Amino acid sequence: MPQIVFLPHPEFCPEGAVIEAPTGKSVCDVMLENDIEIEHACDRVCACTTCHVLVREGYASLNELEEREEDLLDRAWGLEPVSRLSCQAIVGTEDLVVEIPKYTINHAAEKNH
Secondary structure (H helix, E strand, O other), X not given: OOEEEEOOEOOOEOXXXXXXXXXXXXXXXXXXXXXXXXXXXXXXXXXXXOOEEEEEEOHHHOOOOOHHHHHHHOOOOOOOOOEEEXXXXXXXXXXXXXXXXXXXXXXXXXXXX
């Protein structure tokens, strides 16, 4: 079973974590099932960017990006070539190293000033 190394994040995972992840499960589900409470404002239906992550290692083993996810990622804070929405990133057969960005954009919770 592949392992996911979650790099430390001050809010969601201060110590970092190493978690065994079943192939075919989303990175978001793996986090939530292991008490890493990443935001997921749209309830994991690919309608926001709050579960944005950076896949530092193992990116190529994930499922292909679909057009909807690509369009949403264009709005994510800190977009990088290794960016994915964790609700859409499905664990393959290789280990992953995942970083949760420092900031997220939650259009549903933020008010226009």
